[in-house]
Amino acid sequence: MKRDELGDLAAFLAVVEDGSFTKAAARIGTSQSALSHTLRRLEERLGVRLLTRTTRRVAPTQAGEQLASTLRPAFDDIGARLQSLTALRQQPAGTIRLTSSKFAADRIVFPAAAALMADYPEIRIEISIDQRLTDIVAERFDAGVRLGDQVQKDMIAVPIGPPIRMVVAGSPAYFAAHGKPESPQALARHNCLNLRLPTLGGLYPWEFERDGRPVNVRVEGQFTCNDPAILISAAIRGLGLICLPDDHLGPLVEEGKLEAALEDWSAPFAGYHLYYPSRRQQTPAFELLVQRLRYRPDVGQVS
Numbered sequence: 001m002k003r004d005e006l007g008d009l010a011a012f013l014a015v016v017e018d019g020s021f022t023k024a025a026a027r028i029g030t031s032q033s034a035l036s037h038t039l040r041r042l043e044e045r046l047g048v049r050l051l052t053r054t055t056r057r058v059a060p061t062q063a064g065e066q067l068a069s070t071l072r073p074a075f076d077d078i079g080a081r082l083q084s085l086t087a088l089r090q091q092p093a094g095t096i097r098l099t100s101s102k103f104a105a106d107r108i109v110f111p112a113a114a115a116l117m118a119d120y121p122e123i124r125i126e127i128s129i130d131q132r133l134t135d136i137v138a139e140r141f142d143a144g145v146r147l148g149d150q151v152q153k154d155m156i157a158v159p160i161g162p163p164i165r166m167v168v169a170g171s172p173a174y175f176a177a178h179g180k181p182e183s184p185q186a187l188a189r190h191n192c193l194n195l196r197l198p199t200l201g202g203l204y205p206w207e208f209e210r211d212g213r214p215v216n217v218r219v220e221g222q223f224t225c226n227d228p229a230i231l232i233s234a235a236i237r238g239l240g241l242i243c244l245p246d247d248h249l250g251p252l253v254e255e256g257k258l259e260a261a262l263e264d265w266s267a268p269f270a271g272y273h274l275y276y277p278s279r280r281q282q283t284p285a286f287e288l289l290v291q292r293l294r295y296r297p298d299v300g301q302v303s
Helices: 003-018 021-028 032-046 062-087 104-117 172-178 184-189 228-238 246-255 284-293
Strands: 050-054 058-060 095-098 122-131 143-147 155-159 166-170 206-210 213-217 242-245 260-261 272-277
Touching: 003 021, 003 032, 003 058, 003 062, 058 062, 095 104, 095 242, 104 122, 104 143, 104 242, 104 246, 104 284, 122 184, 122 284, 166 172, 166 206, 166 246, 172 184, 172 260, 184 206, 184 213, 206 246, 228 246, 242 246, 272 284
Parallel strands: 095 122, 095 143
Antiparallel strands: 050 058, 143 272, 155 272, 166 242, 166 260, 206 213
């Protein structure tokens, strides 16, 4: 590859990402006419049209989108490696972008991030709250936080919390009126609070296990919501039974606001993990955050 070809490819990717010659030219510090000439030269060299130009926007052709998808990870990797080299001779600094579910962000990620930023003023952290299973590579996040069984196998996964159990619970008033279920199948006779999942919009099937035998139950009830906090409020009000992780419901059971049921059907599973691409060269700032978040069973909490 000739020296100027790498610059042409970087210019092409900037136009695709910004969707505009004007914005891309301003970002890379050149003129709009020079950038347009560069892209025409690249198309002539490759012998294929890469961009479709209209009066309002610029969009990649099929060939252009294919080239852009090839270039993005390569340029991201180059940028990350250059950043890590610079960071080696400086104090930990830079921006770390994370995506996390709200509960994990509140209870685990933000406390560690706040302490880290207090210790290192040059570190900036952005946390994006999203219940979806975000593609952290495509959406340019440094890492994500999800339950262990939701993390893709090609990611590095670092545990940041203990194993979790699902808990079925209801208010004392509800159990006084309706009794406690003695098996998962008995839930068919109860008013259950359904959780609408954020990914495909389906309802969460309540998951149980005993003696190594898993059982999934599709429950029914009057109320459905996609927000666990509102479902918890409904359970405390006696509107029905709820099934959520013990880190959500455990404190409420201890306070007596809720009572647990089917406890012998609750098996532990992998808790929250920080995950990130294995091929990426991490900065000292990111490594510090991983150290702060890493769960250590011997101390029973994140450091």
